Amino acid sequence: MEMNQYLSMFIDESREHLQAMNENMLKLEANPEDIGIVQSIFRSAHTLKGMSATMGFEDLASLTHEMENVLDLVRNHKLAMNPFIFDAIFKSLDSLEAMVEDIINGGTGQADVSAIVATLKSIVSGDYERSGSSGGSPAASAPAEAELDEFQYSILLQSLESGHQVYYIQVSIEETCVLKAARSYMVFNLLEQNGEIVKSTPSVEDIEKEKFDNSFTVYYLSQLSKEELEKQVGNISEIQSVIAEKLDENSLKLKMQQSQAQASAAAASQIAEASQQTAATAVAAKPEASAPKAAPSGGGAVASRTIRVDIERLDVLMNLFSELLIDRVRLEQLASEIHRSDLTETVEHMARVSSDLQNIVLKLRMVPVDNVFNRFPRMVRDLAKSLDKKVDLIITGAETELDRTVIDEIGDPLVHLLRNAVDHGVETVPERIAAGKPETGTVNLRAFHSGNHVFIEIEEDGKGINRDKVLATALKRGIVTPEQAKTLTDEEVYRLLFAAGFSTADKISDVSGRGVGLDVVKTKIESLGGHVQIDSKPGAGTKFSVQLPLTLSIISAMLIRLGDEKYAIPLSSIVETAVIQKEDIRSVHGNKMMDFRGGFIPLLSISKLFEVTSYSEDDETETEIVVIRKGDKLAALMVDEFIGQQEIVLKSLGKYLTNLFAVSGATILGDGQVALIIDPNALIK
Template sequence: MAFDADDEILQDFLVEAGEILEKLSEQLVDLEQHPDDSDLLNAIFRGFHTVKGGAGFLQLDALVNCCHSAENVFDILRNHKRKVDSELMDVVLEALDNVNAMFEQVRNNEELTPAPDALIAALDALARPEAESASPATAPQQEQAKDDNPNEDGGDITDDEFEKLLDALHDDQPGEPSPPASPDAGAGKNGSSGDDEISDDEFEALLDQLHGKGQFAGTPAEDEIPGKEDEKQPPKTETGGSDDLITDDEFEKLLDDLHGKGGSPTIGGQPAAQPKTEKPKAEPPKAEKPKEEPKPADKPGTKDSVAPAMPAREHAPAAETTVRVDTKRLDDIMNMVGELVLVRNRLQRLGAASEDEHMHKAVSNLDVVTTDLQSAVMQTRMQPIKKVFGRFPRVVRDLARSLKKEVNLVMHGEETDLDKNLVEALSDPLVHLVRNSVDHGIEAPDVREKAGKPRQGTVTLSAEQEGDHILLSIDDDGAGMDPEVLRRKAVEKGIYDQDAADRLTNTECYNLIFAAGFSTKDQISDVSGRGVGMDVVKTKIGQLNGQLSVESAMGKGSRIIIKVPLTLAIMPTLMIMLGDQSFALPLVNVVEIFHLDLTKTNIVDGRECIVVREKVFPLFHVKRWLVRDKGSREVPANAHVVIVAMGTKQVGFVVDQLVGQEEVVIKPLGRALQGTPGMAGATITGDGRIALIIDVPSLLQHYG
């Protein structure tokens, strides 16, 4: 491996190839649904070819070999010599897995593990045309030339192939006068460097035989231009004289005739063959005429006519509008912005207490600038959720094949942006949820048919921004959840006794799927049945200060909704006072706030409750949990109640005082306080004091 190569080149390869490989996974699954999409076939061919080219430059031979074999398969497919089927896609996807594995080894500076020989052999077998799909109209000599070079990139032909083609054409037409180039042709076959060129007459005769006599003769306007004879004096290339130039379309057609439709190197993104490169040299006067005609001032001299081309060269470097920045540096900048937010909060508190008008204006301006800076820095950390969504077509495809189900994945809102750390953190929970929808939600094709549904089930993955939060939903049109089955399983697992299970609402039953060790599957498989996946999802979403909710309808399907904040660094909170201590409640958990006469509470099942708009909320005096109360425990007549939500549950917290809404920067707790139940971290308030940030689910789980 050439890891001694320039590190900047290696990093460029990792960035470019990483993006291409992410797209390839999605494109390959899409190709299975649309096997005749020629644009998609060409895009996949170019993807493998580009990765191969970068790997070849870095001398990553194992990666080059695997990409090359996969590339050959798509060269055959895009030339319509083989059809896409599931077995072919299985082999190609396995090849992509090996390419991804080697790519990770390159990223980690490890020795590459070559793809298995059996896989390469399978790819090479698929890179040959199917017997029944070979075109009978193709000349045997052309087929032989193609078979001799199955790995040729982009459809280019070698000198030997071209000589064979000329010989075959001349042999097939004995009536034509043989050009006096046979010695030269023979010399070319022997490898002579200077004698393998063909004359103008030979090339003209070849074109005439392929396309009809006289189609490529120079136009009279070109032949009559004085000085054209002088231009023919330099040594000719394979295209012949400059007055015999052919257009791009004509050259493409010639290559199609030689190699079959789609074999043109330009389709695969490759450089054109030598005859095309000669064209720009022979045509500078034609290229300049349009520039000279609209500008009369440019006519006096040749210098003026060349001048307009110069600014384009000067501005060319400006096309690079991006710069690579280490994510650690972005994290450092975000931390500094967080500190600036704290200083702004402090100054706002001091400014409110001051009567100086200039002080008020300065603090107001600082507030505006800090908010804009915070927004700009957050944008630099934002990534489209497509980074996560891109892996799901492959996940659904593989899982559906293993379960013998027919599943279509639909994705919406892939361009929705959220914090880089959230993109990475959401990856595993979403994989669990999508797999769960395919495994538990979507029924087998026969079962769906009996229920009057289409054989193919649909899983819909969508994302949208709602204020300072992201809403993610996973829908399926499967069988839905049966609350009675969930109640029975809860009793069997010992989560609830029978009486408590009978009192559960349907929504509470649906949320049982997130309980640790809970599973509705009777048999454990490599896909599900152990009851750990959904528990992990709930824990992870809770760590992100997010919420989970479940909706379902028997026979129609289920929906799981995730609500997470846009960023983890700065959190909007509701500041409250318990005694003389400050606490911060994440605003995402707060539903409503009201003032209440606590003498009008009720006792239900031994727990204090309040009734608001005919809804019953359990009431908790969090001051008794979090503050060492030296005074009496008498309940005050009036208090503030904050209704907080965790998923579908809502409870009331009794607090002494409401300070107001404030954006806070989350700081981790010190070693002595780490793991304290109900605490998510700490922050510095606007008045300079330290406030603990309450983790509502953890607080209720521990104390409630």
């Protein structure tokens, strides 16, 4: 039986069942007595086991079989759920997800699941309760890694003999740090700029996957002094301590002997544990963080009235339709010139049909944001537990739809913003009680439509952003000057959090972590044609609001003419159009301004900006204007003539025309002409 043809179906259905199990486990954690939820989880595990066995993925099948055994006891009232069992099943789900990801990446789906299988077996037999006080998890029985092998030792020895300085560096990261891997990467990056890392313990791969406690060690070659090395690494935010030990031949030899002794002891300990055949043991559970409220779900039932379509096919369909749209506009233009009633009727009918077709094609590409949101309840639950906080995640508007291309890109920025909300926004339980707030913090994740945009808001009821600390940090980093700092509004101060490198400000400052990845978040959202705003009240909480376009391929635009050239301005950025007299234009410090609804806004000359030689507004007594908006800022663009509103197909300018100012792409008009699409956001500074 040829399995490859069924692999994509297996992967899609495995992901659905794993997601359903994760969501139902969160619901069960909130209602441990609800046997109906257990039944749903059991059905998903049973289906996944059958699929895995059929496809030949034995490790997946054996792990889901052990999960089934535990769930079977629970649903038959022979076993009551407790924190240890919850943690064991969540760990099992993590292992299953890792194995499915391995299969997606072309692997075999094999993994060492013996430790978690032993844990599940001990739950079924009841041994975990008897041995709960005797020690740690079986995962801890993995052999300790020998710090140095012979080859690495010889490299370090030769480096010493050739005059290089060899260091043994121990780095500890603060326990409150959430992004340990990111901090470790910053340490490794700094070290590699000033020397060469010979060996790290744990390995770089484990550190990248956050498979380490709060410390790691490296053997390092560098010309820097011990003091300079400790100072540079210590300046990285959330690094608790750095101890650099300069090695000579004797101390290096001693380290090698210690490494060999560690390896021997670890091997002996592993053999002893194996011989005792010890079942998995329980770890005393911490007080549970309140389980986030998951988005409503139907328990993972796979709908039968749907078919799976490769996203590339939809892209091809979109491109073909966009060509059809260009021809439709051309036909409408020809029909208006020829004046034949039968041709006009046919073109009008074609326009109606293609308009309906356009709606269908766009809807095919639309995906509910629930596809992104559904992984957040589990993430927030784990994060709150690791930080010893109580957090409720309340999701609303998960059915709101967005273009598939936007959905694929928006996940990582939202992860950053949610981590920030839980880690830096919501206070610890003692802090919340002291502030007179409920023990459990609330993080609201909302999505809703507004015009041609989708808004996603992340709001928490935490301590808010400390304006003075943000400003002090920005001044220290040189992001703003003292003169600028005096005139900044609250909103402008909060926007400084998005400045590149803001997070590396000062390890003592509790706002430094607010900048982790926020510059990356802003860049990613703006690359999708959206923008992000911050609103915060000290003591009351912070709200991040992300505005995104509904789709990136077909947009409504106003076509304008400048002499011989045509341009398109997206309707979503236009406030209104008007005609103004030349005498109404004011000059303020050499800049053109105009009176607009009781205030003054800048007046920009597009013809001078784009160097259009065939038109100059200086020769006219009155000029048409388009008022554009970016956030709460307005500006007016002077144009020669309005052509009209049109649905246009957004085309990129290719890889040769990059970094063009105020141009976001181009479109082909009905007469075959190319019109550049103006980016209003770039025109408003």
